[in-house]
Amino acid sequence: MLCKHFSFVAAVxxxxxxxxVGYVPHQPRDQEATCKKTTVAILGGGMAGISAAQAxxxxxxxxxxxxxxxxxxxGRAWHKPFGKDANGKPYTIEMGANWVQGLGNPGGPxxxxxTLAQKYHLKTHxxxxxxxxxxxxxxxxxxxxxxDDYDEAYDIANKKAGEILRKNxxxxxxQTGLALAGWNPKKHDMEAQAVDWWKWDxxxxxxxxxxxxxxxxxxxxxxxxxxxxxxxxxxxxxGFNTIIKGMASTFLRKxxxxxxxxxxxxxxxxxxDGVTIHSKDGSCVTAAYAICTFSLxxxxxxAVKFTPDLPEWKKTAIRKFTMGTYTKIFxxxxxxxxxxxxxxxxxxxxxxxGWYPLFQSLSMPAFLPGSNILFVTVTNEMAWxxxxxxxxxxxxxxxxxxxxxxxxxxxPEPTAFMYPRWSTEPWSYGSYxxxxxxxxxxxxxxxxxxxxxxxxxGEATSPTFFGFLHGAxxxxxxxxxxISAIMQKRCVNAxxxxxxxxxxxxxxxxxxxxxxxxxxxxxxxxxxxxxxDNNSD
Ligand SMILES: Cc1cc2nc3c(=O)[nH]c(=O)nc-3n(C[C@H](O)[C@H](O)[C@H](O)COP(=O)(O)OP(=O)(O)OC[C@H]3O[C@@H](n4cnc5c(N)ncnc54)[C@H](O)[C@@H]3O)c2cc1C
Ligand SMILES: *[C@@H]1O[C@H](CO)[C@@H](O)[C@H](O)[C@H]1NC(C)=O
Ligand SMILES: *[C@@H]1O[C@H](CO)[C@@H](O)[C@H](O)[C@H]1NC(C)=O
Ligand SMILES: *[C@@H]1O[C@H](CO)[C@@H](O)[C@H](O)[C@H]1NC(C)=O
Ligand SMILES: *[C@@H]1O[C@H](CO)[C@@H](O)[C@H](O)[C@H]1NC(C)=O
Ligand SMILES: *[C@@H]1O[C@H](CO)[C@@H](O)[C@H](O)[C@H]1NC(C)=O
Numbered sequence: 326m327l328c329k330h331f332s333f334v335a336a337v338x339x340x341x342x343x344x345x346v347g348y349v350p351h352q353p354r355d356q357e358a359t360c361k362k363t364t365v366a367i368l369g370g371g372m373a374g375i376s377a378a379q380a381x382x383x384x385x386x387x388x389x390x391x392x393x394x395x396x397x398x399x400g401r402a403w404h405k406p407f408g409k410d411a412n413g414k415p416y417t418i419e420m421g422a423n424w425v426q427g428l429g430n431p432g433g434p435x436x437x438x439x440t441l442a443q444k445y446h447l448k449t450h451x452x453x454x455x456x457x458x459x460x461x462x463x464x465x466x467x468x469x470x471x472x473d474d475y476d477e478a479y480d481i482a483n484k485k486a487g488e489i490l491r492k493n494x495x496x497x498x499x500q501t502g503l504a505l506a507g508w509n510p511k512k513h514d515m516e517a518q519a520v521d522w523w524k525w526d527x528x529x530x531x532x533x534x535x536x537x538x539x540x541x542x543x544x545x546x547x548x549x550x551x552x553x554x555x556x557x558x559x560x561x562x563x564g565f566n567t568i569i570k571g572m573a574s575t576f577l578r579k580x581x582x583x584x585x586x587x588x589x590x591x592x593x594x595x596x597x598d599g600v601t602i603h604s605k606d607g608s609c610v611t612a613a614y615a616i617c618t619f620s621l622x623x624x625x626x627x628a629v630k631f632t633p634d635l636p637e638w639k640k641t642a643i644r645k646f647t648m649g650t651y652t653k654i655f656x657x658x659x660x661x662x663x664x665x666x667x668x669x670x671x672x673x674x675x676x677x678x679g680w681y682p683l684f685q686s687l688s689m690p691a692f693l694p695g696s697n698i699l700f701v702t703v704t705n706e707m708a709w710x711x712x713x714x715x716x717x718x719x720x721x722x723x724x725x726x727x728x729x730x731x732x733x734x735x736x737p738e739p740t741a742f743m744y745p746r747w748s749t750e751p752w753s754y755g756s757y758x759x760x761x762x763x764x765x766x767x768x769x770x771x772x773x774x775x776x777x778x779x780x781x782x783g784e785a786t787s788p789t790f791f792g793f794l795h796g797a798x799x800x801x802x803x804x805x806x807x808i809s810a811i812m813q814k815r816c817v818n819a820x821x822x823x824x825x826x827x828x829x830x831x832x833x834x835x836x837x838x839x840x841x842x843x844x845x846x847x848x849x850x851x852x853x854x855x856x857x858d859n860n861s862d
Contacts, residue, residue, distance in 0.1 A: 359609065363390040363583075365808060366602055366612035368590055371400020372794050373618040373783040373801035375573050378583075380805025382576040386812065390610055392588045392602060394752040398573055399566030401620070401753060401784075402794065408657035408698060408741035416696055417562045418655050420745040421756070422794050425449060425559065427552030434853075436552045438568070438795045442559075445571040449557035450691045457523075457669035460730040461516060468516040468673070475524045478508030486542035491842050498762040499525065502538035519673035522682050522704075529792070530649025530704045531759045540760040540788070547789045551853050560692055589752075593617065594632040595779035613812070614778050616804045618797075621772075621785040622648040622754030635776060638834050642771035645764070646785060648755035650748045652708040654681075654723060657741040658697045661688040662734045672730055679707045681726045701726075712746040719744070757792040758785035766840035767833055770849055773800075774832035780804050788850045799852060 365381055367374045370393035381389050391398075402422045406415035425442050429435035442449060459468045482502035489496060503509075503525075510517035525533045529541060559565045577584055585608075592603040593615065600615035619629065624643045635643070663670065663686060674680035687698040701723055703711055711719045720742050727736050747756045760769075766788060773786040782804040783797055790796030807827065810816050816827030830848070845851040 360601060360611045361390065361609070363610055363612045364388040364614070364812070365390075365805075366600060366610050366615040367391040367618070368593070368602065368615055369393060369400065369618035369783070370395075370398035370573075370584065370586070371618060371783070372402065372569055372797035373804075374398070374400070374616070375569050376798045376801025377616050377618070377782055377805040378801075379572055379576055380802045381809055384806065384809035384813070386805075386809045387576075389583060390612070391584045392590055392604065392610065393584070393586045394589045396586050397566075398584070398586070399564075399569050400618075400797075401757070402564070402566035402569055403745075404564035404566065405743070407655055407743055408696070410696065416657075416693055416698065417564055418653075418698070418700075418743075419559060419565055420653070421747075422565055423559055423653070424452060425557045426793055426795070427548035428555045428557060429552040434552060436548075436795050437798045438793075439552075439557075441568040441572065442557070445568050447559060447565070447568055448561040449559050452556045452558040453668055454556075456667055457671055458664065458667050459516070459519075459671050459673070461519075461673045462675045462729045464730060464732045466516070466673075468520070471517055471520040472524070475503075475508050475520055478503050478506040479524070481506035482508075482538065483542045483546065486539045487546070490539050490543060490845075493839055493841050496540075496763050496765070497538040499533035499536040499538045499541045502542075503533055515675055515678070516673045518678040519671055519682055522679050523671050526679065526704045527683060527702065529759050530651045530708075530756060531647060531761075532705075535647070535759070535761060537760040537762050537764045540764055540791075544760070544789065544791060547853055548793060548795070551789075552795075558692070560687070590629055592630045592632065593779065595777050597777045600778050612778075614780065614808050616780045616782050616801075616808070618781075618783045618801065620648065620753050620755065620783065621646055621758045622748070623752065626754045628751060628754065631779075638771050638832055638836075639774070639776055641836070642768060645761070645768050646772060647759045647761050648785075649757060649759050650705055650708040650712075651756040652703050652711060652744055652747060653700045654703065654711065654719065654744040655698065655700045655742070656720075656723070656739040658699070658739055659737055661686075661697050662731060662736055663688075663699060665689055670730065672726055674726070677707075679704060681707075681723055684727075684730075709748060711744065712748055716742060716744070759792065765836070765838055766844055766849065766851070767836055767838075770830070770844075771832045771836075773850055774830040780808065780830075786850065789853055800850065803850065803852075 365386065367377050367389055370391050374391055375398060378389055378391055403420045404417050405420055407418040408416050410416060425436065425438050427436050428439040459466060485502060510521045529536050561567060589605040590602055591605050594601045599611060599613050601609060601611045602615060603609045625648060665688065668686060670684040672682055681701045681703060684699055684701045687693040688696045720739065747753060769788050773781060782800040784793065785791055786800045787796030790799060810827050
């Protein structure tokens with residue numbers, strides 16, 4: 326690794342819009358001099374990185390460089406060929422993001438991901454979570470009344486969460502909030518445990534005990550009420566990331582030298598004057614600003630070295646928030662032996678919560694009809710367990726569950742079987758982020774804040790839409806907008822309220838455990854504060 330030992334900060338007297346070359350005398354010139362110069366370095370080519378680049382282009386900042394670990398853009402919107410159709414052609418399945426969540430209502434705000442899906446004619450279909458059949462170890466068993474019990478309690482807990490948020494009161498675990506509202510599944514009531522998993526863990530990857538009541542509910546609210554509770558499942562043969570490639574095509578030409586793929590960043594040096602980025606292949610880039618869009622998992626796994634070491638307040642924020650793992654295990658059979666009119670099948674295992682709990686059929690009209698593809702989702706502990714064991718072992722366990730669910734059927738072995746191991750992907754280290762209990766917006770401001778000229782954006786830096794593609798879109802856009810405003814000196818003569826919009830972003834050296842409602846502002850990423858004005862209880 327050519328530049329691994331190399332740890333000075335590119336100190337440049339004054340970065341204007343044009344990159345300026347200037348070095349302090351003791352620096353190893355030969356190395357620094359070979360670095361590519363750019364105004365804004367965008368670290369990562371997922372949704373946040375591409376959105377940031379588009380926002381910069383929109384603001385007429387064209388001198389940027391996108392550095393991406395993998396051989397293509399898209400990040401966690403990642404698909405693979407799987408199985409085969411009647412003509413021997415593989416299907417496309419999504420390893421990562423799969424739903425456009427919260428499309429928006431006519432006349433109301435539209436989810437930008439849904440706008441892109443329409444623009445690029447993404448093939449999707451309505452995902453109906455109410456279309457769920459319930460099973461236990463003896464086959465079909467109707468415990469759907471428990472789903473209603475949960476929903477009733479959730480509405481109460483959600484209202485309470487809104488009140489805690491507005492009045493800046495003490496956060497709780499989501500489990501506490503739900504229990505106080507009347508949802509208190511017993512440890513040995515495995516049907517209630519299955520419902521509890523499907524209603525909470527299926528979205529957050531973490532249990533309700535591991536999740537913040539306030540921000541868990543707020544996040545759900547802001548996607549499903551601010552936009553809408555309509556989710557569409559993506560079944561496009563081009564893959565979900567076709568919308569990210571579509572966005573990129575509006576400002577990147579073919580073989581554009583501003584996009585560097587197969588570039589694994591190993592070192593980031595930052596200061597008040599600029600950022601220098603070194604990659605495993607020995608290449609380096611110096612920039613006036615950089616936007617780091619790595620997942621929280623990448624930051625938590627020390628996959629990249631920061632120089633100087635990230636400040637304590639930033640390291641605390643990186644350790645405070647959590648990265649979950651959500652694993653879809655895909656199977657293709659030679660026939661569809663499960664009911665063909667139902668989208669979801671919930672299974673209550675007699676001994677283990679979260680044991681292959683939710684099967685989803687793609688072999689139905691409007692999805693991938695005739696595909697005989699079924700997949701089952703596991704989260705966190707059960708996902709990590711599946712990651713550690715062989716495909717064969719996992720297949721054996723899934724088949725045992727299917728044989729319990731459908732005792733009257735002679736179930737064939739799958740003809741294709743595949744699942745990702747998200748927590749070991751070195752460019753992601755997990756699936757998406759979550760807010761643990763007892764969080765404050767203040768803590769999150771530290772995750773989102775820049776350290777000098779190094780900015781942060783991505784799914785995890787969105788306080789309103791963390792975990793979602795649209796969260797990454799908004800955060801990339803905001804970083805691109807704010808940096809271009811600073812560079813174009815649109816902030817220099819601004820009055821005090823405009824200065825807040827311009828950043829640099831606020832951080833707290835010491836956390837106070839409090840977030841007054843007045844802090845829920847656009848400058849803190851809370852772009853939807855009007856939602857609360859119209860929905861105050
Ligand atoms: C299994 C799963 C299911 C999901 N389901 C949904 C869903 O249904 N709906 C939804 O809206 N969202 C879903 N998500 C979340 C969604 O995929 C993410 O929120 C979104 O893709 C994050 O975009 P990002 O740009 O913030 O991060 P990423 O997409 O992770 O982009 C970061 C980029 O940085 C690159 N990178 C990392 N390390 C380095 C390095 N050292 N050097 C250079 N480059 C590096 C990565 O390769 C990546 O391309 C899901 C995610 C997963 C994993
Ligand atoms: C860039 O501008 C186009 C055209 O106005 C708009 O559709 C797009 O959403 C903008 N992108 C970002 C990231 O702001
Ligand atoms: C799912 O929807 C289909 C079509 O409307 C219906 O026939 C089926 O009974 C539903 N299944 C469940 C479990 O609600
Ligand atoms: C969610 O929305 C509901 C309905 O608008 C509201 O009563 C509640 O306070 C909100 N909760 C949170 C946590 O935002
Ligand atoms: C699927 O395979 C099983 C044996 O593995 C066989 O009994 C069954 O008839 C096959 N189904 C179809 C539709 O070919
Ligand atoms: C000051 O900021 C406010 C809010 O952004 C804006 O409406 C107003 O025009 C600004 N005033 C000046 C003098 O720029």
